Amino acid sequence: MQQPPPPIFPIFRSRITCAVLTHTYVGDKEHSITALAAATGTDSGTMAREVSRLERAGILASRHVGRTKLVRANHAAPFYGPLRDLVTIILGPAQVLSEELADVEGIEEAAIFGSWAARIHGESGPTPVDIDLLIIGRPDRDDLYDAAARAKSRLGREVNAVVVTRSRWEANKDGFIRELHSRPVVAVPLPHGNAA
Known part of the structure; x- marks a missing residue:
């Protein structure tokens, strides 16, 4: 069951979305799907679907190192800077x-x-x-x-x-x-x- 977003700034889709954005945009580091799932208290399948959704929207980018998928903020997105600032201020x-x-x-x-x-x-x-x-x-x-x-x-x-x-x-x-x-x-x- 999807948990609703926190009421601090409810434009974000869910708590998982908020957590993924916080981990990838604040500090600007790469994370594996497994690490993101563990950090957000969800399973890898749910996290993989959320990451795929955010990748399709151009919010995240990924690369593979062996069998591990590493995810980060999409620096090439035209909204990268404003979204990074918003996530940092509101969720970070x-x-x-x-x-x-x-x-x-x-x-x-x-x-x-x-x-x-x-x-x-x-x-x-x-x-x-x-x-x-x-x-x-x-x-x-x-x-x-x-x-x-x-x-x-x-x-x-x-x-x-x-x-x-x-x-x-x-x-x-x-x-x-x-x-x-x-x-x-x-x-x-x-x-x-x-x-x-």
Whole structure:
């Protein structure tokens, strides 16, 4: 059964379409059908059909390396630049933050909370005007705010970082932390080893 698109920007066909566009247009890398399926929580057959549909529309391009089909954004499409910008701004905050936070030491976990996370999880409401970023750990504040500024430049909206220690997060005692535990969040994937 096809899941409806998230209400953050419902012009996209489905959650799978959103995920494929995010993985191929944000960061601009090649992905195999199997990797895309795993990243989006679907099977390879469904992903292959979605990729074929997007290829026919000129949105994606592919090549074969042996028996593996590698998929990427179609750079030759006349709409490549505007679509890349749109996907990055609307669907890409977690990926952009993952890239920008990769070299910031002292981060144990990161997640987006607030209105953007709520829209991605299906809650209706106004379009988010900023990105609320939760950082668990003890990062260097200057490095963190430099990364947030780079992300802001790419996303076209403010990135508000909130830093909490692991002990405060796990204690779950104050109202703000309890609220975060009860609301939708979107994990920001981080490379292993950037925690101090």
